[in-house]
Amino acid sequence: MRSLLNFLLRFRTLILFLVLEAVALVMISTSHNYHQTVFYGISRNISGFVAKRLERGTYYFRLRQVNDELVRENTILKREIVSLSSARQEGITAVTDSVNGVNYTYLNARVISNSVNKQKNFITLDKGTRHGVALGMGVASPSGVVGVVVGVSRNYSVVMSLLNTDFRLSASIARNDYFGSLAWDGSNYRYARLSEIPHHVMVNEGDTIVTSGFSAIFPAGLMAGTLTGEQKRGGDFVSLKVMLSVDFKKLTNVYVIGNLTREEREKLEEEVVQ
Amino acid sequence: MNSIIRYTVTFLLLIALQLLIFNNIEFSGYVNPYVYVMFILILPVAMPSWILLLLGFLTGFVIDLFSGTMGVHTFATVIAAYVRPWVLSLNVTAETAEGEMSPSSYRSGLRWFLVYTATVVLAHHLALFLVETFSFRLFLQTLLRVLLSTAVTTFFIVLFDFIRPHR
Numbered sequence: 519m520r521s522l523l524n525f526l527l528r529f530r531t532l533i534l535f536l537v538l539e540a541v542a543l544v545m546i547s548t549s550h551n552y553h554q555t556v557f558y559g560i561s562r563n564i565s566g567f568v569a570k571r572l573e574r575g576t577y578y579f580r581l582r583q584v585n586d587e588l589v590r591e592n593t594i595l596k597r598e599i600v601s602l603s604s605a606r607q608e609g610i611t612a613v614t615d616s617v618n619g620v621n622y623t624y625l626n627a628r629v630i631s632n633s634v635n636k637q638k639n640f641i642t643l644d645k646g647t648r649h650g651v652a653l654g655m656g657v658a659s660p661s662g663v664v665g666v667v668v669g670v671s672r673n674y675s676v677v678m679s680l681l682n683t684d685f686r687l688s689a690s691i692a693r694n695d696y697f698g699s700l701a702w703d704g705s706n707y708r709y710a711r712l713s714e715i716p717h718h719v720m721v722n723e724g725d726t727i728v729t730s731g732f733s734a735i736f737p738a739g740l741m742a743g744t745l746t747g748e749q750k751r752g753g754d755f756v757s758l759k760v761m762l763s764v765d766f767k768k769l770t771n772v773y774v775i776g777n778l779t780r781e782e783r784e785k786l787e788e789e790v791v792q
Numbered sequence: 793m794n795s796i797i798r799y800t801v802t803f804l805l806l807i808a809l810q811l812l813i814f815n816n817i818e819f820s821g822y823v824n825p826y827v828y829v830m831f832i833l834i835l836p837v838a839m840p841s842w843i844l845l846l847l848g849f850l851t852g853f854v855i856d857l858f859s860g861t862m863g864v865h866t867f868a869t870v871i872a873a874y875v876r877p878w879v880l881s882l883n884v885t886a887e888t889a890e891g892e893m894s895p896s897s898y899r900s901g902l903r904w905f906l907v908y909t910a911t912v913v914l915a916h917h918l919a920l921f922l923v924e925t926f927s928f929r930l931f932l933q934t935l936l937r938v939l940l941s942t943a944v945t946t947f948f949i950v951l952f953d954f955i956r957p958h959r
Binding site: 539542572 | 811812815816824841842845846848849852856858860861862863864866867870871874923924925926930933
């Protein structure tokens with residue numbers, strides 16, 4: 519007993535060290551659901567508040583780039599209006615119940631904090647449950663896919679960025695509809711990899727990669743990136759290097775995408791699988 | 793009592809500096825300076841190691857809480873606090889052995905402080921980036937991040953050491 523006590527006394531620093539490191543490791547290993555905890559909610563409210571104040575200052579200096587982006591998007595929308603109205607005139611489609619066709623809702627939000635230099639990057643937005651943001655909603659910018667909402671409080675939400683090594687996106691090659699899984703490897707923030715594409719698929723440099731629409735988070739056909747032509751072979755599949763369409767260093771305005779029929783779809787899929 | 797207040801203010805300043813300025817530095821993805829380690833470095837020489845460890849835990853935990861990286865900084869900062877007495881005893885000089893004193897370049901010379909800071913920061917960054925990546929895949933790339941970030945962090949800590957008031 520005495521020698522045990524002596525032993526504990528002698529190594530008390532080492533023991534305390536090991537205990538503290540064990541606590542830290544437990545914290546790391548449970549961090550996957552960390553973004554839902556109350557604890558994080560409080561800290562998010564404080565840091566969100568500070569980040570919002572800071573962002574207000576820096577936003578001014580990015581107005582020029584934001585403007586360019588909006589003009590570009592306007593042009594695309596105008597083109598779409600023209601094509602839609604001409605289609606109506608020809609009498610090809612007559613939409614009587616317009617509500618029925620709407621599947622996705624779009625809510626604009628401002629990025630108030632963002633990073634590209636970690637392995638697991640997260641983005642904070644200035645919209646929360648008060649504005650209708652919910653867990654699992656998709657986030658996109660005018661130029662493409664950005665991430666998925668993983669935490670919400672009343673006024674803020676936290677998005678798991680595509681630049682997060684835990685993030686997987688079901689994406690397909692727009693030209694031939696072959697689909698695979700798009701993920702970031704943690705190195706360069708401009709590139710990601712599209713894996714699980716079969717050998718025999720013909721791909722060209724510059725092919726467009728879009729969302730597949732299989733996950734009910736993003737609508738199908740949302741831009742994700744373009745192929746660089748570089749590929750890696752392994753087994754029956756190739757993985758293709760993709761240049762992301764979104765420049766995460768310049769992210770300012772994004773859309774939070776809600777799927778109105780998501781619950782119904784997931785319930786049905788669950789019922790059938792079980 | 794006076795020194796407790798002084799260290800608390802230093803603690804808050806370093807945390808604010810880290811979260812508001814240094815966390816936003818994104819230079820090629822390879823340089824992520826974590827200057828808050830300075831708090832562990834400048835605690836009094838005679839501080840018992842168990843208090844050091846607890847303070848290291850607290851510092852890392854606060855950083856984790858605000859940057860959304862649960863446990864990663866805590867793990868690394870506890871390692872920094874654990875190696876500190878050992879690094880101190882390796883380069884002990886007559887000057888540094890005095891109890892109440894805080895390690896600084898002012899008392900012990902720039903060269904001594906540089907070596908001391910770089911060693912502890914290296915241990916911290918090595919643990920931090922390895923745990924953050926959580927694999928030995930891309931090991932060389934992680935190592936490059938560690939070395940570049942260590943250099944930049946050390947530079948800033950030495951700089952701050954010059955401008956902080958010494959009694």
